[in-house]
Amino acid sequence: MSDLVLRNDAGGVATLVLNRPEKRNAINRELFRALRGHVVALQSDSSVRLVVIRGEGDHFCAGHGLGEKPHADALGWLRKEVHTLELLSKLRQPVIAAVRGTCFTGGLELALAADFIICDETARFADTHGKWGLVPGWGMSQRLPRRVGSARAIEMMVTCRPVTGVDAERAGLANLCVVDGALDAALADYAEAILAISPHSNAENKRLVYDTDGMRLAQGIDHEVMRNAGFDRDAATRRASFPGAAVGGGQEAG
Template sequence: MTDATTDELVLRTDADGVATLTLNRPEKRNAINRELFRTLRRHLLALHDDRMIGLVVIAGAGDHFCAGHDLSEKPHADALGWLRREVQTLELLTRLRQPVIAAVRGTCFTGGLELALAADFILCDESARFADTHGKWGLVPGWGMSQRLPRRVGQAKALEMMITCRPYGAADALAMGLVNQCVPAGELDAAVGELAATILANSWHSNAENKRLVYNTDGMRLAEGIDHEIMRNAGFDRDAAARRQRFHDRPRGDAGSDSR
């Protein structure tokens, strides 16, 4: 391997309850090869039970998020088996108990877009460009594009992206609901940090359970979803009483009401 050692293909840094996973093949626009996928999987498995981490950020080294699958890599001998392994890895990302933010600069194409769609939030700056180019190469999605993209932007817009293979700028991505927030160039890290701080100030238990309930009930009828919510409810956080007490003990000049 010439671009980086295996352990360096995805870098993990932890700070203040946030784990940042950085795809680290900047000279390839962070295109995904099998070793990068294996490294990413190891990090996700480690994060699953890490109670010191309340939020995960996925980013790309350099000026780009991810150009997608590295098409210069020879196909795996067991192509279908490896494809299942890859999609299971992205599902690990979605199923993390921690909320996940994809921080997108520059290119976010095809497999890179599928990776971003596996996150809970997508933030970008004005340099971001998004595209699904499976059709350009005679390929068919296998990492969740046909499922996650329509759920994110609606069926009509998803088909437009998938069938035209056109790139979309950051403003278009914001308008269609593909990204949660778009900021000027140079302000992405600050925006991610602000959102992370807002999320981490809330109960990590509540964050995890809200995420679980939303994903586990996807596709259910309303009555079934409500039954699931109450019958599989994980209960209150251990510090719920202390949180309420802090609210009631606050100086009465503070803004807010006595409601939750």
């Protein structure tokens, strides 16, 4: 793997670090290829139960590097980029984007492909496609409205104004904003909570939510029942450790 994206594993958590701090971790094709390689590897790595994406240094990601020449097959490469973010969003493991500093445009699209975002007060989120006469191609027009609502998403897209970490939390863009210096502690807290939960349940809950996005309520409930993956194999052991706890419906996994 290229050292433009570093992978650090510890205690069931794989942390992917965008490693171009001198460019505020702006994305170029080589970095994107490295990111794709790591995401593909994580698809089959059962030892990893949580994935964290962050940037080296003081910034998450300044977006796509505008100085790079267009790919000879621009549409083909765009499809590969979009597919990479789809692979990231469909990982069985929960994915957290941990944001400090700049999280602009392509960087924001990368963060939005995670299941949720936590940030600190240094964070600044913006979609600046319009500033450069561009339109999104990595999912901004779809994922941003689903996070913050259509009106707020359009406001961000047509003004290109940055949103602070505090305001991102208020808008639902970020799940949590902490004071500067507290991001690592917040990540550790989330990791402790997630790793205590059944990885089977986490993966299937995530799948059900994404698979039924846009369905009518009745259709979604039918999907939940008919395509239910059942209980984890250790469900009985987990229940036994909490005597008297109520458990909802479902079938034991085969």
